[in-house]
Amino acid sequence: xxxxxxxxxxxxxxxxxxxxxxxxxxxxxxxxxxxxxxxxxxxxxxxxxxxxxxxxxxxxxxxxxxxxxxxxxxxxxxxxxxxxxxxxxxxxxxxxxxxxxxxxxxxxxxxxxxxxxxxxxxxxxxxxxxxxxxxxxxxxxxxxxxxxxxxxxxxxxxxxxxxxxxxxxxxxxxxxxxxxxxxxxxxxxxxxxxxxxxxxxxxxxxxxxxxxxxxxxxxxxxxxxxxxxxxxxxxxxxxxxxxxxxxxxxxxxxxxxxxxxxxxxxxxxxxxxxxxxxxxxxxxxxxxxxxxxxxxxxxxxxxxxxxxxxxxxxxxxxxxxxxxxxxxxxxxxxxxxxxxxxxxxxxxxxxxxxxxxxxxxxxxxxxxxxxxxxxxxxxxxxxxxxxxxxxxx
Numbered sequence: 342x343x344x345x346x347x348x349x350x351x352x353x354x355x356x357x358x359x360x361x362x363x364x365x366x367x368x369x370x371x372x373x374x375x376x377x378x379x380x381x382x383x384x385x386x387x388x389x390x391x392x393x394x395x396x397x398x399x400x401x402x403x404x405x406x407x408x409x410x411x412x413x414x415x416x417x418x419x420x421x422x423x424x425x426x427x428x429x430x431x432x433x434x435x436x437x438x439x440x441x442x443x444x445x446x447x448x449x450x451x452x453x454x455x456x457x458x459x460x461x462x463x464x465x466x467x468x469x470x471x472x473x474x475x476x477x478x479x480x481x482x483x484x485x486x487x488x489x490x491x492x493x494x495x496x497x498x499x500x501x502x503x504x505x506x507x508x509x510x511x512x513x514x515x516x517x518x519x520x521x522x523x524x525x526x527x528x529x530x531x532x533x534x535x536x537x538x539x540x541x542x543x544x545x546x547x548x549x550x551x552x553x554x555x556x557x558x559x560x561x562x563x564x565x566x567x568x569x570x571x572x573x574x575x576x577x578x579x580x581x582x583x584x585x586x587x588x589x590x591x592x593x594x595x596x597x598x599x600x601x602x603x604x605x606x607x608x609x610x611x612x613x614x615x616x617x618x619x620x621x622x623x624x625x626x627x628x629x630x631x632x633x634x635x636x637x638x639x640x641x642x643x644x645x646x647x648x649x650x651x652x653x654x655x656x657x658x659x660x661x662x663x664x665x666x667x668x669x670x671x672x673x674x675x676x677x678x679x680x681x682x683x684x685x686x687x688x689x690x691x692x693x694x695x696x697x698x699x700x701x702x703x704x705x706x707x708x709x710x711x712x713x714x715x716x717x718x719x720x721x722x723x724x725x726x727x728x729x730x731x732x733x734x
Contacts, residue, residue, distance in 0.1 A: 346514040348377040354508045355381075362504040363477070366486040367495065369555035371522045373515035374486045378461050379412050381484075383421070385459070386439035394441045394459045397476055399467040401445040405430070408463045409443055446472040455479060461486070466493035470680030489557040491687040494680040496557060497570035511555050526553045543697075562697025564668060565689045565711075568676035573607045574598055582611075582630065583717030584638040584656070585709050586645050592617045593710045594626065594636070595685065597717040604674045608714055610682035619648035626654050637720045639712065659716035660723070664703065667719050685710045 347368075355364060368374040379396070386392045396412070398404040409430065416422035416433075427433045431443045444455075446468045460480035462473060466487040473494070477483045487495050500507050512518045512526055530553055533545035540546045543561035550558035559566070577598040585593045591613050598607030611629045614621070626649065630636070633655055638646045640658035649656045678685050688707045695702040 343516065345373050345377060345516050347373045347510040348380060350508050350510060350514065351377050351381065354506050358506045360504070361506040362481075363483045363485060363499060363502060363506070365495065365500050365505055365507040366484065367489050367500075367507065367509050367555055368486065368514075369511040370488060370526060370552040371512035371515055371518040372510040372555060373517065374510050375408060375463050376411055376415065378463075378484050378486055379408075379415055382441060382459065382461060383412075383415060383419075386435050386441055387421075387437070389458075390437035390439060392439040392459070393457050394439075394461070395455060395457045395476065395480070396441060396443050396461045396463065397446055397468070398443075398463045399445065400447055401431070401443070404443060404445065404463070412441070412443075446476065458482065459484065464488070465499075466491065466495050467683065469683060470494045470498070488552070489555060490551050491690040492557050492559075492570075493683060493686055494570060498680055509555050511553065529553055560691045560693040562694040562700070563690065564692045564694060564703065565672065565676065567672055567674065568678055568689050570680050570686065571607075571677040573609045573677070573679050574600070574605075577605070577607060578602075579721055580634065581717045581721055582634060582636040583659075583713035583715070584636050585713040585716070586617075586622075586639050586642040587709065588616065591615045591684075591709050592622060593684075593713045594629065595682075595710050595713040595717065597714055597721075599718060599721050601722075606671070606674045606676045606714070606718060607679075608676060608682060608685055608710075609679045610685050610710060613684045613710065619645055623649060623652045623654070627652075630654065637716045639716060659720060661716075662719065664715075665701070667715055670722060671715065671718060682710075685714075 351364065351366065366374045366378060382394050386394065396408060398408055413422060426435070433441045455476060456479045459482040460477055461484045462468060462477065463486050465473060465485045466489065485495065485499060489496065499505060512523055529545050529549040533540060533542050533549045535541050547558045547561060550556050573596070577600045579599040581597050583595045583597055594612035596609040596611055612625050614625065617625070622645065636654060636656040637659045638649070638656050640661060643658065646656055646658055678689065688709065688711050691707040692711055693704050694700045695704050
């Protein structure tokens with residue numbers, strides 16, 4: 342059997358650091374990092390009777406056509422797969438009593454309290470930090486794989502922990518990467534640089550950096566560069582909630598903490614849901630919103646705001662100013678985003694100016710949580726007193 346360079350690199354790192362709790366596998370597209378991790382887990386399950394392992398992802402429906410499909414193919418390639426031993430297609434029971442179980446992190450009851458010998462979290466940057474932590478803290482060994490298409494807790498927290506080892510791989514480490522996939526990735530590189538290696542196309546440079554090299558790269562002309570991942574300060578002077586509404590676009594609710602003296606903004610994502618009507622939003626708000634705290638909603642949806650107010654939610658319409666002027670104010674603050682707020686992090690990384698030189702036009706579409714933040718913040722910024730936003734008036 343021919344072994345990929347990716348697999349060799351991971352095995353080497355695990356042997357050199359046997360006491361490391363977490364093995365981080367950031368990598369580019371087609372690097373074969375998930376396949377390599379699954380091969381390691383299958384081998385361990387076969388050689389260690391009673392081995393108990395979880396393989397997790399954001400959504401089980403997506404895992405069935407990605408991670409679970411890869412697992413099944415590997416087992417079949419080695420003539421190990423027995424349909425009768427794959428219970429409900431989520432729990433494979435080996436003849437020696439070992440288990441490899443697949444679960445999603447979008448259902449809290451599926452992962453809380455689960456203890457294991459090892460846990461693999463695939464596409465971890467798409468999973469929330471709290472769900473990730475709940476599962477992995479109870480595991481003796483953790484393997485984490487992701488493609489760094491946006492900055493997340495994987496880079497800001499996991500890779501900085503002292504008991505973590507990082508193995509970064511690319512498609513060049515995978516001898517079995519399909520030729521058409523290699524060709525597509527190399528076209529990014531060809532379009533990004535001139536013959537001397539100078540960047541001639543910023544977007545292709547970003548695509549090559551992320552998907553070709555497996556390295557995070559901000560969107561060219563990113564609007565917000567003044568942010569980092571951290572904890573929400575519940576003791577900050579002002580806390581208000583911002584809401585954006587959509588049908589095809591997501592409806593969002595963001596908890597916003599503001600410290601004008603220190604010029605700090607704290608953000609925590611509470612709701613990011615598509616296809617929500619007023620009744621859906623009322624139910625969601627009442628689940629996550631502290632009673633009587635003020636919500637500043639998008640004034641472009643007056644009927645929704647009326648429906649929410651009539652249900653007892655303390656909400657009022659925002660007053661909109663010139664967006665570029667409001668963004669300029671926000672850029673003068675430091676923004677702290679909670680680890681669990683993955684959509685906020687993704688939008689902060691990808692919301693950009695259409696022209697990074699003049700900065701006069703914005704590219705729409707990556708700003709649903711950021712609009713909610715702006716509505717809430719500007720309401721406080723313009724107000725004569727911050728105190729009015731802490732409780733109902």
